[in-house]
Amino acid sequence: MTQPESTATLDEALTRLHTTGPEHLGRLSNHAPMAVEALVRHGQAAEVHHWLNSYRDKLEEMPAAGNIRVDEGNWRAFLGDPRHLADWIGHFGRCLEERPWREVLAQWWPRLLPGILGGATHPVIRVGHAVRTLLADGEAAPRTAELAQALGYWAARHLPPAAPVTLSGTRDPARALAAVPAVPSRRGSVLDRVSQLPATPGWPAAVSAPRPPRGPEDARELLTELVCAAVCRYAERAHGEPVMLVHAATAPNAVLRTLPALPRELWVPGYTAAWLSSAAVTAAYAPDGPLPSAAPAPGTAEEAFERAAAHGDEHVIKLADTALDVAAAAPERAGTALAAVARACELVERPA
Known part of the structure; x- marks a missing residue:
């Protein structure tokens, strides 16, 4: 487990990042959530906000949600459709508010795993960083929100x-x-x-x-x-x-x-x-x-x-x-x- 002050820094950074989208310039991945988690994990928490400031030109606003709501009845129709990236993130945000994160992960892992190449593998990498934080540091709103962002990104870029x-x-x-x-x-x-x-x-x-x-x-x-x-x-x-x-x-x-x-x-x-x-x-x-x-x-x-x-x-x-x-x-x-x-x-x- 990381030190409490370092975990607080990570939570602050994730909260800051969750107003931004998983991609920029149309398809390039936003690496910031993964990089800041690694920095904190290896004793570099003091550098996190400075690093984020240097990365800000690669950050774009979260894309707007569409007029659909992903749910258990229609999710297959939107799998692998990046136009619904925000809709997918919203779906996982709701799931993680209603059910334990491990339960949501276990349900969706076999659904998403065949599309591991989507987003040039960045979505699964982001999931790995999010899960490491939850396992090491426990649940908190920014950490479960990060898992929702990662899973939503994977679902939108799913590529079997x-x-x-x-x-x-x-x-x-x-x-x-x-x-x-x-x-x-x-x-x-x-x-x-x-x-x-x-x-x-x-x-x-x-x-x-x-x-x-x-x-x-x-x-x-x-x-x-x-x-x-x-x-x-x-x-x-x-x-x-x-x-x-x-x-x-x-x-x-x-x-x-x-x-x-x-x-x-x-x-x-x-x-x-x-x-x-x-x-x-x-x-x-x-x-x-x-x-x-x-x-x-x-x-x-x-x-x-x-x-x-x-x-x-x-x-x-x-x-x-x-x-x-x-x-x-x-x-x-x-x-x-x-x-x-x-x-x-x-x-x-x-x-x-």
């Missing part, structure tokens, strides 16, 4: 794959991720690239190659391995696209963070969807080969996050947040995980 993913191979996550083929044309938006996946040579076999989990605990272990593999790959392959490849690690880590709040029967499908998200981003932005960083790796986790916070970019902060999870879960890989933070600081442009 062209074909369902069934894991039927024998590979561990690291070997499976290393074997993912690159899409033929590595140009254009993430949607342009992901749309090539069904026709990418080797993709159908690669996406099904991981071994299926033997049960909930195995799914959590495999998910932990997947996050570790994605972070460690970033240390040498971030040059493929240093911003977008962050999400190959942070999206599955968001699922991992959410598991403790979910019924155990939802853990296995969580791993499958997380694998898809990491594999898809890897395929979309994979470079031709490794290129290690020349920058020295931070010596400690604290130094790594301080370096990320000083850099200031939201993606660098979020990658560092996930890299510290890897360093704690797999101490033998800590050096590579922290090197990934150095690589992000080196390649991602600093905010003006």
